[in-house]
Structures are given as C-alpha cells and as structure tokens.
Amino acid sequence: xxxxxxxxxxxxxxxxxxxxxxxxxxxxxxxxxxxxxxxxxxxxxxxxxxxxxxxxxxxxxxxxxxxxxxxxxxxxxxxxxxxxxxxxxxxxxxxxxxxxxxxxxxxxxxxxxxxxxxxxxxxxxxxxxxxxxxxxxxxxxxxxxxxxxxxxxxxxxxxxxxxxxxxxxxxxxxxxxxxxxxxxxxxxxxxxxxxxxxxxxxxxxxxxxxxxxxxxxxxxxxxxxxxxxxxxxxxxxxxxxxxxxxxxxxxxxxxxxxxxxxxxxxxxxxxxxxxxxxxxxxxxxxxxxxxxxxxxxxxxxxxxxxxxxxxxxxxxxxxxxxxxxxxxxxxxxxxxxxxxxxxxxxxxxxxxxxxxxxxxxxxxxxxxxxxxxxxxxxxxxxxxxxxxxxxxxxxxxxxxxxxxxxxxxxxxxxxxxxxxxxxxxxxxxxxxxxxxxxxxxxxxxxxxx
Amino acid sequence: xxxxxxxxxxxxxxxxxxxxxxxxxxxxxxxxxxxxxxxxxxxxxxxxxxxxxxxxxxxxxxxxxxxxxxxxxxxxxxxxxxxxxxxxxxxxxxxxxxxxxxxxxxxxxxxx
Ligand SMILES: Nc1ncnc2c1ncn2[C@@H]1O[C@H](COP(=O)(O)OP(=O)(O)OP(=O)(O)O)[C@@H](O)[C@H]1O
Ligand SMILES: [Mg+2]
Numbered sequence: 001x002x003x004x005x006x007x008x009x010x011x012x013x014x015x016x017x018x019x020x021x022x023x024x025x026x027x028x029x030x031x032x033x034x035x036x037x038x039x040x041x042x043x044x045x046x047x048x049x050x051x052x053x054x055x056x057x058x059x060x061x062x063x064x065x066x067x068x069x070x071x072x073x074x075x076x077x078x079x080x081x082x083x084x085x086x087x088x089x090x091x092x093x094x095x096x097x098x099x100x101x102x103x104x105x106x107x108x109x110x111x112x113x114x115x116x117x118x119x120x121x122x123x124x125x126x127x128x129x130x131x132x133x134x135x136x137x138x139x140x141x142x143x144x145x146x147x148x149x150x151x152x153x154x155x156x157x158x159x160x161x162x163x164x165x166x167x168x169x170x171x172x173x174x175x176x177x178x179x180x181x182x183x184x185x186x187x188x189x190x191x192x193x194x195x196x197x198x199x200x201x202x203x204x205x206x207x208x209x210x211x212x213x214x215x216x217x218x219x220x221x222x223x224x225x226x227x228x229x230x231x232x233x234x235x236x237x238x239x240x241x242x243x244x245x246x247x248x249x250x251x252x253x254x255x256x257x258x259x260x261x262x263x264x265x266x267x268x269x270x271x272x273x274x275x276x277x278x279x280x281x282x283x284x285x286x287x288x289x290x291x292x293x294x295x296x297x298x299x300x301x302x303x304x305x306x307x308x309x310x311x312x313x314x315x316x317x318x319x320x321x322x323x324x325x326x327x328x329x330x331x332x333x334x335x336x337x338x339x340x341x342x343x344x345x346x347x348x349x350x351x352x353x354x355x356x357x358x359x360x361x362x363x364x365x366x367x368x369x370x371x372x373x374x375x376x377x378x379x380x381x382x383x384x385x386x387x388x389x390x391x392x393x394x395x396x397x398x399x400x401x402x403x404x405x406x407x408x409x410x411x412x413x414x415x416x417x418x419x420x421x422x423x424x425x426x427x428x429x430x431x432x433x434x435x436x437x438x439x440x441x442x443x444x445x446x447x448x449x
Numbered sequence: 450x451x452x453x454x455x456x457x458x459x460x461x462x463x464x465x466x467x468x469x470x471x472x473x474x475x476x477x478x479x480x481x482x483x484x485x486x487x488x489x490x491x492x493x494x495x496x497x498x499x500x501x502x503x504x505x506x507x508x509x510x511x512x513x514x515x516x517x518x519x520x521x522x523x524x525x526x527x528x529x530x531x532x533x534x535x536x537x538x539x540x541x542x543x544x545x546x547x548x549x550x551x552x553x554x555x556x557x558x559x560x561x
Contacts, residue, residue: 209498210500211494211495211496211498211499211500212495213493213495213500214495269497272497273497274494275494277494277495277496277497279495279496280496319496319497320496323496323497323498324497324498333496
C-alpha cells in the first residue's frame with residue numbers, strides 16, 4: 001500500500017473505533033439507569049449525558065496537552081487547546097512536533113485527539129455509577145471536569161505519554177487501559193463513594209443491609225451489550241493502525257475474555273448466592289472486558305479466557321465484600337468492575353504475556369513493572385481525587401438533602417420525572433354538561449361501558 | 450343488595466370476570482392492589498442481599514349484585530380464582546344500602 005492509502009485506511013479504522021467507544025456512553029447510561037431507582041432516572045441519564053460534553057471541553061483545553069504534550073516524566077507541559085507544531089501523520093524519526101509520545105501512529109493529529117478523547121470520557125463516566133442516587137449534579141460536573149482536565153491526563157502521561165512508567169527498564173504495559181482508563185475511573189469512583197457515604201437507609205444502625213433493586217433490568221442488559229460492542233472499538237482500536245493481524249487478535253481476545261467472565265460470574269453467583277443474579281452476570285461480562293483490556297495485544301487466546309474467567313469470579317466476590325463487609329455503597333458495582341478488575345487485568349499482563357510473562361517462563365521483571373504502575377497510579381488518583389471530593393464537599397457540597405434523596409433526585413435536581421403519571425386533561429377540554437351528554441347518547445352503547 | 454369485594458391473583462382476573470358475566474353480572478370495578486395474608490409476603494435477593502416483599506400484587510374486584518345472586522357469585526369467584534396454593538385471596542361480602550344510576554336517576558336494583 002502506498003503511503004497515502006496507508007494513512008487513509010489507518011485513519012478510517014481509528015475514527016470508526018473511536019465512534020464505537022463513543023457509543024459506550026449509551027451503554028454506561030442504560031446500565032446505570034437500569035440498576036438505579038426509577039425516581040433517579042432523569043438524574044442518572046443527565047449525568048451520563050453531560051459527562052462526555054464536559055470531557056470534550058476539559059480534554060481539549062488542558063487534558064490532551066498534560067497527557068501527550070512534550071514535558072517531563074510526570075506531565076506534559078505543552079499542547080493546550082491542541083495548539084503547537086505537529087506534522088502528523090508523519091511517524092517515528094520523520095515526526096516533528098510537540099506530541100512525540102504519539103508519533104508511533106500514522107494518523108492526523110485530530111484523529112489522535114478524537115480517539116484519546118473518547119477514552120478520557122470513558123474514565124469519567126465510570127465514576128458516575130458509584131456516586132449515583134445521592135450526588136449533587138453540579139458537583140458531579142465539576143469533579144468530571146477536574147478528572148478529565150488533570151487527574152486522568154497526568155496518570156495517563158506516566159503510562160502512555162512517555163512518562164516515567166513508560167521509561168522503566170521493563171516498561172509498564174497497559175495496551176488499552178485497564179489501569180489508565182478503568183482503574184483511574186475506579187479509584188476516583190471509590191474515593192467518591194467513600195466520601196459521599198451510602199444512600200439513605202442502605203445500611204441500618206443494627207448492621208442490616210438493605211438492597212436497593214434496580215428499576216429496569218432490560219435497560220441494564222441493553223447497556224451491557226452496548227458496552228460489549230463498544231469494547232470492539234476500545235481494544236482493537238488501540239492499535240491506532242489498521243493492522244489486520246493485530247486488530248483481529250485483539251478483538252478475539254476481547255470477546256473470549258468477556259464470554260469467560262460472563263459464564264464464571266453466572267456460575268459463581270449461582271453457587272454462592274443460590275440463584276444466577278442477572279446484575280452479576282452483566283457485571284461479570286464487563287469484568288472480563290476490563291481485565292483483558294491491558295493485555296489483549298500481548299496474551300494468547302487461552303490466556304485471555306483464563307484472565308476473563310478469573311475476572312468473572314473476582315467481580316462477584318468483590319461486589320459482595322464491598323457491599324456487605326466494607327459497606328461501601330456502589331449502586332452499579334463500578335468499583336468491583338473497573339477498579340478491582342482493572343488491577344487484575346494489569347497484573348495479568350505480567351503473568352500471562354506471551355513474551356516475558358511470569359507463568360510463561362519470562363521471569364518477574366514484567367510483573368514487577370506492572371505492580372509499580374498499579375500502585376503509583378492508584379496512589380496518585382486516590383490522593384488527588386480524595387482532595388478534590390473533599391474540596392467540593394467544603395464548597396459546593398457533594399450530597400443532596402435527605403429530603404431530596406428521599407423524594408428522588410429527578411424532581412429535586414431537575415424538576416422533572418422520567419416516568420410522569422399522565423396529567424388529567426385540561427379542565428376546558430372536558431365536554432360541557434349538555435353538549436357532552438348529547439354526544440354520549442349518540443354513540444353506540446358499547447363505547448360507554 | 451350486596452357488594453362482593455374479592456382479592457384475587459392478577460392473572461386469574463379474566464377467568465373470574467367471565468364466570469361473573471356468565472351468571473348475569475352487568476358491571477364490576479377492578480383495582481390493582483397490594484396486600485399480604487398469613488404468610489406475610491415473600492423474600493427476594495438482589496446482588497447477594499435478601500429483602501422482603503411485604504406487599505404482593507393482587508387484583509380487587511368489586512361487584513354489587515341483587516341479594517339472590519350472592520351464592521351463585523361467590524361460588525363463581527371461588528371456583529375460578531382458586532389454585533389451591535397460598536395466596537389465592539379472599540372474598541368479602543358487604544351490605545349495600547342504595548344505588549343510583551347517574552345518567553337516568555334510577556335507584557335500587559333497577560340501577561345495577
Ligand atoms: N383480613 C384481610 N383483610 C384485608 N385484605 C386481606 C385480608 N386477608 C387477605 N387479604 C388480601 O388478600 C390477599 C391474599 O390473601 P391470602 O390469600 O394470602 O390470605 P391468607 O389468609 O394468607 O390465605 P392463604 O393461606 O391461602 O394464603 C392479600 O394479599 C391481601 O391483599
Ligand atoms: Mg397467604
């Protein structure tokens with residue numbers, strides 16, 4: 001293929017993959033709405049909808065520059081508003097510009113930005129589920145902005161932007177973002193859920209635990225299927241090149257891990273909880289997807305199945321431990337899916353990588369680098385997002401009033417309901433006594449009951 | 450005149466309605482209700498925690514009939530609403546003092 005055609009094909013692939021990842025916003029929205037109560041549906045939908053708009057602006061203004069602009073080992077220091085020298089799609093030695101960390105992919109800068117943006121948006125949307133049904137809308141918006149403008153890009157710079165984790169003698173490996181996207185979102189979700197506290201009545205003073213069933217399992221299921229589809233952009237797209245062998249390998253690894261996660265979560269909940277809980281089946285599928293995200297390019301098919309299977313078991317155990325032992329209220333299981341399995345999937349690269357994996361005789365070097373990356377990014381995001389949540393708590397406030405939480409955030413935050421009862425017809429429209437009677441008499445009897 | 454209020458399983462509403470129509474009932478009112486009997490609801494699980502459903506969905510049928518139709522109607526309801534399992538419901542019978550048909554002004558049994 002000549003150079004121009006190569007650029008066109010790679011760009012098409014990157015943009016199509018980005019569109020699939022964009023569509024994951026719909027998946028997250030449906031999943032979270034379904035697993036929350038009807039009285040909060042408008043609020044959940046609004047959060048999931050605006051979060052991508054917030055991310056788009058935040059990532060453009062500073063996020064992308066902090067993540068991929070040339071700088072030091074800890075942060076990018078140029079490229080605000082996507083400004084600066086750049087001769088993409090030139091690659092490697094031929095590249096001159098300020099986004100050197102992305103000089104390996106031969107697509108225009110705008111394609112690089114668009115693809116990275118939908119990833120940043122995903123990290124932000126993960127937080128939404130864990131803080132659902134009690135967070136103030138405005139505080140969620142502000143937190144999302146800070147997450148995508150600063151927290152995600154700095155962590156991302158360390159791993160993907162040529163930062164210190166990428167410069168380790170055995171570089172930290174996270175192909176599509178088990179850590180960079182999912183754990184970062186997961187750590188932010190965990191700190192948010194902790195600082196907010198549980199939903200009212202979720203944990204009784206006597207130690208009792210009150211489950212809060214989701215109001216629409218059909219939406220939750222649809223949302224999860226959309227996410228599964230979106231992952232075929234998320235992982236295979238991270239090649240950022242139409243590399244036939246690699247994108248198909250990654251797609252297949254991704255699918256098999258999801259399948260294994262789904263089945264093992266089904267089995268685990270069947271055995272441990274006596275019945276195969278659908279919400280666990282959905283979480284298990286996502287857990288498999290999150291876990292394979294880091295290593296989908298680096299492991300064989302059988303390893304992908306094992307990684308997904310472990311994820312399916314882990315997620316069910318994590319949901320139960322987090323909900324019932326730690327008493328951290330996470331309505332959709334975001335922490336169990338994205339944080340626990342983001343960590344597992346990142347670690348699994350060290351264990352299962354075809355080249356250098358511990359279990360494949362490659363020694364411990366890769367595993368050590370993975371652990372360093374997991375811990376460093378965990379510490380960064382845990383500390384900074386805790387600080388941001390606490391600052392918001394002291395200023396705007398992060399929690400709606402008890403009264404509002406009881407009535408539902410739909411009326412409290414938005415003044416509307418997702419499922420309003422039908423209004424009675426306006427008074428003027430009712431037939432006046434005399435003419436109304438005549439009309440009724442004229443109709444066939446059956447119509448009047 | 451008597452009013453029969455019966456609480457039945459929602460899925461048997463059609464069968465009960467048909468049985469009542471067959472014995473000559475000309476009108477009835479149906480409401481979706483919730484309630485509990487001696488077993489006091491049941492438990493479900495969600496993500497590993499059990500919770501109690503205190504009130505189960507039922508349907509309430511209200512029908513006002515002439516006194517002489519009472520036994521026939523009770524019989525019709527009991528036969529069609531019964532499955533033999535817990536939660537089949539109840540039939541309550543109440544006296545009715547007066548009925549007015551709003552359109553015509555008729556009163557008493559004529560108004561039924
Ligand atoms: N004493 C009552 N007063 C008002 N409603 C009642 C009464 N008993 C039952 N109901 C209504 O009838 C529904 C069905 O009751 P149910 O058949 O379970 O009664 P039960 O006494 O428990 O009989 P069974 O042992 O057959 O279940 C209840 O959900 C409730 O709505
Ligand atoms: Mg009963």
